[in-house]
Amino acid sequence: MAPFLLLSLALPLVLALPLGRYWQRWTDGLVPLAALPALGPLAFPHLALPPSWPFGPRLGLDDTNPPFLLLAGLLGTAVGWYARDELAGDPGKVRFRRYWLLALAGGLGTILALDVATFGGFFLLAVLAAYGLIAYEGSPAARGAGRLYLVMALFGGVMLLEALVTVTARSGSGSWPELAAGWAGLPERNWVIGLYLAGFGIVMAVAPLHVWLPAANAHLPAAAGALLNGLLLVLGLLGWLRFLPLGGEAVGGWGAVCMVVGLLAVFYGAAWGLLQTRPGIVLAYAGIGQMGMLAILIGIGLQAPAHWPAVLTAVQGCALSFGLTVAALFLGADMAARGGRRAGWILLAPALALAGAPLTGGSLSGLLIAEAFRLAPGDWPNVLAGLRWLATTMTALLTIRFVYVSWNGNRAASPAAGCWLAWLALVGSMLVVPWLWALQQVPEAVPQLLNREWIRAGVATLLIAAVLAAAFWGSWRAEGYGLPLPLADVLSLFARGLGAWSRRLFRPGPEPRPRPPAVRRGGERLKEDPARR
Numbered sequence: 001m002a003p004f005l006l007l008s009l010a011l012p013l014v015l016a017l018p019l020g021r022y023w024q025r026w027t028d029g030l031v032p033l034a035a036l037p038a039l040g041p042l043a044f045p046h047l048a049l050p051p052s053w054p055f056g057p058r059l060g061l062d063d064t065n066p067p068f069l070l071l072a073g074l075l076g077t078a079v080g081w082y083a084r085d086e087l088a089g090d091p092g093k094v095r096f097r098r099y100w101l102l103a104l105a106g107g108l109g110t111i112l113a114l115d116v117a118t119f120g121g122f123f124l125l126a127v128l129a130a131y132g133l134i135a136y137e138g139s140p141a142a143r144g145a146g147r148l149y150l151v152m153a154l155f156g157g158v159m160l161l162e163a164l165v166t167v168t169a170r171s172g173s174g175s176w177p178e179l180a181a182g183w184a185g186l187p188e189r190n191w192v193i194g195l196y197l198a199g200f201g202i203v204m205a206v207a208p209l210h211v212w213l214p215a216a217n218a219h220l221p222a223a224a225g226a227l228l229n230g231l232l233l234v235l236g237l238l239g240w241l242r243f244l245p246l247g248g249e250a251v252g253g254w255g256a257v258c259m260v261v262g263l264l265a266v267f268y269g270a271a272w273g274l275l276q277t278r279p280g281i282v283l284a285y286a287g288i289g290q291m292g293m294l295a296i297l298i299g300i301g302l303q304a305p306a307h308w309p310a311v312l313t314a315v316q317g318c319a320l321s322f323g324l325t326v327a328a329l330f331l332g333a334d335m336a337a338r339g340g341r342r343a344g345w346i347l348l349a350p351a352l353a354l355a356g357a358p359l360t361g362g363s364l365s366g367l368l369i370a371e372a373f374r375l376a377p378g379d380w381p382n383v384l385a386g387l388r389w390l391a392t393t394m395t396a397l398l399t400i401r402f403v404y405v406s407w408n409g410n411r412a413a414s415p416a417a418g419c420w421l422a423w424l425a426l427v428g429s430m431l432v433v434p435w436l437w438a439l440q441q442v443p444e445a446v447p448q449l450l451n452r453e454w455i456r457a458g459v460a461t462l463l464i465a466a467v468l469a470a471a472f473w474g475s476w477r478a479e480g481y482g483l484p485l486p487l488a489d490v491l492s493l494f495a496r497g498l499g500a501w502s503r504r505l506f507r508p509g510p511e512p513r514p515r516p517p518a519v520r521r522g523g524e525r526l527k528e529d530p531a532r533r
Helices: 002-015 021-033 036-043 066-086 093-114 116-134 140-171 178-180 188-205 212-217 224-243 253-271 277-304 305-346 349-353 361-373 380-407 417-441 445-449 452-471 474-478 491-504
Strands: none
Touching: 002 036, 002 093, 021 036, 021 066, 021 093, 021 349, 036 066, 036 093, 066 093, 066 224, 066 305, 066 417, 093 224, 116 140, 116 224, 140 188, 140 212, 140 224, 140 253, 140 380, 188 224, 188 277, 212 277, 212 491, 224 277, 224 305, 253 277, 253 380, 277 305, 277 361, 277 380, 305 349, 305 361, 305 380, 349 361, 349 380, 349 417, 361 380, 361 417, 361 445, 361 452, 380 452, 417 445, 452 491
16 A cells, blocks of 8 residues: 555645646646545555655654544545636636645645654645645735745744754654654753744644734635645644654643643634634634644643543544534635525534534534543643633634625625535535544544433533524624724734834934025015024
């Protein structure tokens, strides 16, 4: 099965080559197949490809990356099918397809990488290719969003490079086991952990490093938004799993920081998302909240390394469910704008999954998170138990907001049959795959998901969110809750206000205006008295 490892990376790279119009016409039909070979290695979970030269890439599967590869294979196949028909008449579709394929290849290589050099190279490819997707629209606002993303991503890359140089210089090798051994006795331990958290946190869009995501989602085509929100954010999470000292010695300080920042991100994303009027931006803030929840799990893993295997299972299940769900929602918002009410009703399936409705992947994620919260040290389990219910209610409320703005968006041209099939295939995967994964990895969780008490709690949360939405229906139909706040991001507002304040502070004062000369009634000028000077 080693050829599947190479083919999963080579096929999207070959299809992205600029080899003329004839080649482009021939490869249009192969775009949906670009990610399909990535599902082959999942049949052999312990397969590894040794390097063919001393500094060659190490590719394979271990205990961490199989759910991420499953996500990338399913998402890339369905979204690639959608991308082929979404921009059928667009003159820039060839350029878009190249960036999309490069981002997919970078994501697959990042997931399959078993050493630092391979991970870094493919991660950089995915991050840089995402800029082409964000700025694809070509408008000044889209280019500005792309520049904001690129500046933040490169700043994060500098931090990651500094951390990697520090750790690899001590470990002497770039493989994951030897990299983990390099943490022992590292004098710059706290500094390196902070760099890792911030560098990968930018790509993961964890608040307050999230500013680029709402700006990017406002201009992304549906296929690009599904890939960026469903896969690129997860690559930042995978970076945390690969490089942080999880499962080793306890890092209580940074673990507490992750948990506090994650809680703030969960409630900030849900609250600020309710003020938005565009489906893509609402999904951006939903993703910020979900990444905040995963940051809490990482914080638990840093503080309680003995429970890390159980926490890792929760992180993998949540990432798999969220990636498929947010991609289905991104495509569904576009289908609702082009396919009418029929697509709008189908959109309810992924929306209910995001809200954590019973018998969905969101319910599985909620159960895994609840079990992981019990493993937190100290008094954290009691605090997190109450806050989880509040966060679930706010996420359900945000999901209702997303459905409303999707149903009331501007109508566009009807979608092609290929778009329908691709979207329905992704929705079906979102409904079935989390259950299959749970049956294999956490079979003890399935009876709990079917428990009446758990189902009743999920239904009650949805009803409370529906009652709150109905209570504020008048302002809901206008601009969110009608609060006297602009709809831009709060950090953008702060930066804008800081810039205006600095311009007023350092603006030079007005120059004195010259005094007009005095004249007599007859029009003759008077000579100025020297004593007046």
